[in-house]
Amino acid sequence: xxxxxxxxxxxxxxxxxxxxxxxxxxxxxxxxxxxxxxxxxxxxxxxxxxxxxxxxxxxxxxxxxxxxxxxxxxxxxxxxxxxxxxxxxxxxxxxxxxxxxxxxxxxxxxxxxxxxxxxxxxxxxxxxxxxxxxxxxxxxxxxxxxxxxxxxxxxxxxxxxxxxxxxxxxxxxxxxxxxxxxxxxxxxxxxxxxxxxxxxxxxxxxxxxxxxxxxxxxxxxxxxxxxxxxxxxxxxxxxxxxxxxxxxxxxxxxxxxxxxxxxxxxxxxxxxxxxxxxxxxxxxxxxxxxxxxxxxxxxxxxxxxxxxxxxxxxxxxxxxxxxxxxxxxxxxxxxxxxxxxxxxxxxxxxxxxxxxxx
Numbered sequence: 001x002x003x004x005x006x007x008x009x010x011x012x013x014x015x016x017x018x019x020x021x022x023x024x025x026x027x028x029x030x031x032x033x034x035x036x037x038x039x040x041x042x043x044x045x046x047x048x049x050x051x052x053x054x055x056x057x058x059x060x061x062x063x064x065x066x067x068x069x070x071x072x073x074x075x076x077x078x079x080x081x082x083x084x085x086x087x088x089x090x091x092x093x094x095x096x097x098x099x100x101x102x103x104x105x106x107x108x109x110x111x112x113x114x115x116x117x118x119x120x121x122x123x124x125x126x127x128x129x130x131x132x133x134x135x136x137x138x139x140x141x142x143x144x145x146x147x148x149x150x151x152x153x154x155x156x157x158x159x160x161x162x163x164x165x166x167x168x169x170x171x172x173x174x175x176x177x178x179x180x181x182x183x184x185x186x187x188x189x190x191x192x193x194x195x196x197x198x199x200x201x202x203x204x205x206x207x208x209x210x211x212x213x214x215x216x217x218x219x220x221x222x223x224x225x226x227x228x229x230x231x232x233x234x235x236x237x238x239x240x241x242x243x244x245x246x247x248x249x250x251x252x253x254x255x256x257x258x259x260x261x262x263x264x265x266x267x268x269x270x271x272x273x274x275x276x277x278x279x280x281x282x283x284x285x286x287x288x289x290x291x292x293x294x295x296x297x298x299x300x301x302x303x304x305x306x307x308x309x310x311x312x313x314x315x316x317x318x319x320x321x322x323x324x325x326x327x328x329x330x331x332x333x334x335x336x337x338x339x340x341x342x343x344x345x346x347x348x349x350x351x352x353x354x355x356x357x358x
Contacts, residue, residue: 004330005166005173007031011185012175015101015108015159017070018087018213024066024184028207031188035195036205041224045217048191048205057201058228058352060344061309062190063218063298064183065211065234068176069322071100071137071158076148080141082111084158088212092129094323099161102139106151111139111158160324171330172253178326180211182316182333183233189337190344200348201229211298215265218298222305228352229272229310231340232299236260236290236315238327249290251317254329256286257336260313263292265300269310271355276312276343285339286331290315310355314340 007027016024025046029038036048046066069088076082082102095113102109114137115130137158141147162176184207191205204225208217222230236258239249251258259276260268280287303311314336319327 004334008173008182008185008333009164009175011181012164012177014177014181015103015157016066016068016177017072017157017159018067018210020103020157021066021209024181025207028066028184028188032191032205036191041217041220043209043217043220045206045208045221047221047225050191050194050199050203052199052202057199057349058347059202059225060204060347061222061225061227061230061302062187062203062205062340063208063221063230063232063302064187064206065180065208065217065298066184067209067212068159068179068181069212070160073102073137073152073154073156073158075154076144076152077136078144080139080143080147082137082139082147082152084137086132089322090132091322092132095132095135096130098324100137101159101161102137102152103157103159104151105153109139109150109152110161111137114138162324167327173328173330174325176324176326178316178318178328179235179321180233182235182318182328186233186316186333186336186340190340193337193341194344197345199344201344203344208298215296215298215301218301222302222309226306227309229347229355230299230302230312231343232297232302232311232313233336233340234297234313234315235318235321235328236292237321238317238319241319251288251290251315253317253319253327254331255317256288257332257339258288258290258315258317260290260292260297260315263296263300263313264294265296266303266311266313268299268312269355271358272310272312275351275355276339279342279346280339283339283342285335287335287339288317290317310352
């Protein structure tokens with residue numbers, strides 16, 4: 001438990017927005033040192049391979065994206081404030097007043113997202129959501145010259161700032177970037193667990209890049225690996241909070257890993273979905289159903305590769321995704337690791353042929 005918490009804290013607090021995932025590679029490489037062969041696609045995704053050359057089973061890809069949502073500096077005003085573009089989907093109401101880290105050439109700089117204060121807004125302005133284009137980042141610079149002297153320039157990455165915390169129940173975890181650092185944690189634990197276990201397949205654990213800006217690392221890595229089957233590990237919106245109905249978000253934190261039956265980018269392979277649900281029931285591993293009518297995962301690109309890839313998405317329920325702080329439950333994470341390990345022990349050539357037939 002303590003060891004898991006140590007790694008989860010490190011994954012969550014590591015800075016790595018879309019296109020700037022380099023720092024997140026370090027803990028994954030450390031975590032899986034000596035456990036698998038390491039390679040990269042040309043976009044920067046990291047592949048941890050456990051190849052079974054003597055086996056004729058399927059090639060299985062575990063995909064989890066490294067990047068978190070964030071920002072990039074696009075302009076420095078003459079007064080020293082930073083205008084930015086969003087990397088990934090942001091909702092204006094969770095942005096204002098939040099602390100960020102600007103990654104300048106001379107080191108990391110603290111900043112805060114600001115706008116005109118409510119005290120000087122007109123009555124009409126107060127009733128409107130402040131638009132992203134009207135926000136800026138304040139780094140305490142006196143002017144543009146000083147901001148540049150701090151090492152800030154156009155193109156600098158900006159990461160949300162949030163500290164990891166174990167919540168009062170001892171099982172709920174608060175932190176940034178669970179979308180999708182928790183998926184990376186599951187992938188790394190699965191690869192670790194399988195490194196000394198003979199499986200009837202070849203397994204590729206992939207930490208993809210640039211998912212939040214168009215599933216880009218998924219496309220390049222699947223082109224490189226050419227898998228037969230893909231298990232995507234991501235997050236889903238957690239229900240069970242005020243105002244969220246079960247027919248909008250049915251999965252809840254602490255109730256088990258969610259198997260996604262539908263999202264805006266992919267319908268899963270039904271035979272694989274049913275096999276995984278049946279296996280979870282047999283092993284008494286709690287599972288839930290999730291669906292997303294407005295979002296997609298790396299599976300959206302992976303399942304369409306070449307003649308198609310048999311694909312299923314597993315989702316860790318997460319409260320407040322795409323904000324500075326989210327909440328997950330460690331039971332869902334541990335259950336995901338256990339279930340995926342057991343699935344991979346069984347995905348042999350015979351089962352693959354059955355999945356092909358539907």
